[in-house]
Amino acid sequence: MENQKNGYIPLYRSVKKQPWAKDVYLRTLWENILLDAARQPFVANFKGHTWRLETGQLVTTSADLGLALCDRNGEPTSRHAVERMLTVFEKEGMISVHAERRKGTLITVLNYSEYAEKIPDLPAHNSAHKPEHNEASAGAASEVHPAHKPEHKAAHHEQEGNNNNKKTTSENSNESSDKPPKNLPVVRPGAAVQSPKGDKWGNADDLTAAEWMFKKVQIISPTAQEPTWSSWSNDIRLMRNALAVSHQEICEVFKWANADHFWQTNVMSPAKLREKWDTLKAQMNQPGRSTRTAAPAKPEVWNTREAWQEFI
Template sequence: MENQKTGFIPLYRSVLKKPWAKDVFLRTLWENLLLGAARQPYTANFKGHQWPLQPGQLVTTSADLGLKLCDRAGEPASRHAVDRMLALFEKEGMISTAGEKRKGTVITITNYMLYAQKMDDLPAHLAAHYPEHSAAHDEASNGGVFGGYAAHSPAHKAAHFPAHHEQEGNNNNINNKISSSRNSEESRNEATQKFLIRHPEAADGIYTPAGKSWGTADDLKAARWIHAMRLTVNASLNEPKWVEWANTIRLMRLQDNRTHFEICDLFKWANRNDFWKDNILSPSSLRKQWDQLATKRKRSDENAAATGVKGKVDFNNTDWINGVFDEKSF
């Protein structure tokens, strides 16, 4: 009874058929938007500003939405991750957004009125076409032909429904003619969106469509530094594939337990060695020969120490890597 007093919305089972429904963060965000939207016109006071809202609208920020999307450790979703989820909903035609992201974004849920009332309240003609409620959800979640439908009187709705229904048929015919290549592209885009939601730390553009290879901004910085170092050996070398380089550095960190400092530092040693400078020209070759290089370097340092020649790296001096990482990183 207490729940009824604070309002409710119908949640149609057909939501489970949506490709994004398997993502618990997307599902939860969608439900939060539905539950947080205004049921009737009112003016919201948000961040010191007055926001006139219509049914199906709410004002919020990505950061605030992220606070309600936590993992098992209680860590909230980042603002960037929420932005990507909202972008997916916009692409699907489920919402539209307006306003400044930091000050407040007004989110409008497409066809919210289909969620705001029970099916029994809809005109008999509409209810007869959707006995399982599922088609209504499909159209609502995809921004279909019922936009604004429930805002009119029952008679007005019944009069206009055939035209809407005809338009729906036309739209379906068009959709059926979409080429397999376009479907393939949409699948890739969807895979990319899911990857970016899982890994908001991925550097912009430094990832393959499905996220098989990717790197962070610091992985990319290390890759660029390594490229600059190898150009001192051979200035005619081509620019590398940054995604693959950053991905290799990421794997060295996560799988081999190397730090960015250790990676760059060992490459610097190889780059100054008469033999290895011509053989270690990429993160992949560095990774492949890591153990051998580390052993050679250790022996070189020991020989230098025995002969009184200073050969060890001063790990407190990070001038050599200036421009790659802040000193705080070490």
């Protein structure tokens, strides 16, 4: 019953005959794509951008897809590995992929309507209806028999409530708490995300940095609750202005703290990073300080592909 409440999709046994299906990561990724694809057209907000999704489409990132593919230790799959897996599906003619840097990746499930929507033609659908049609319906040709309704509803609306593109993919434009309502004017020009009142906001780079930080937090604490993006972006914006630092430097200090055995559980948000900034900077410069990784050298321009690719 719980599965029916959340919606479901058909998954045919023939998938086991595919050569790639023995790879549990490929199989799980394919199932996740089918579960997250839009059941019907709708407008989604993702990373501060509007996406008009058609049936069978979803917008996400390789990194987000990787967060849903973890090993036994909770370690997510890298975005590079996810991109290689998506290439396998493309070669198989299962999907098409269109990526827009810093905006998201649009995935289209090819032949989605034939795969998931022609339920009345499926033998399973017909057999499910037979017991409810055994009684004669003379005199009620234009009316659905009461006994038929539960079977009919479950078969035809199997994905109802399923494809709102939850937090690892697209947000339904009517569900986002961080985006202002349509009738609210943009309070801050250049804001990629803002609170409903417009008192907390950040630009596209602030939002990107905030999302990157949260992915690092999830590695340390997989059950961490998704933050309010307008609040995190606002903290990063204020930090930049108050400390006169770049996004690159902010991320380097956070990366160092995230790799330090003490600070990784004590600095898990931009606000806490700002609070401990001076201490962290001082300890970063101490020779022999034990961390899992060393911070890379700061490039001259932070937002070039070469400088930023490690953080996205």
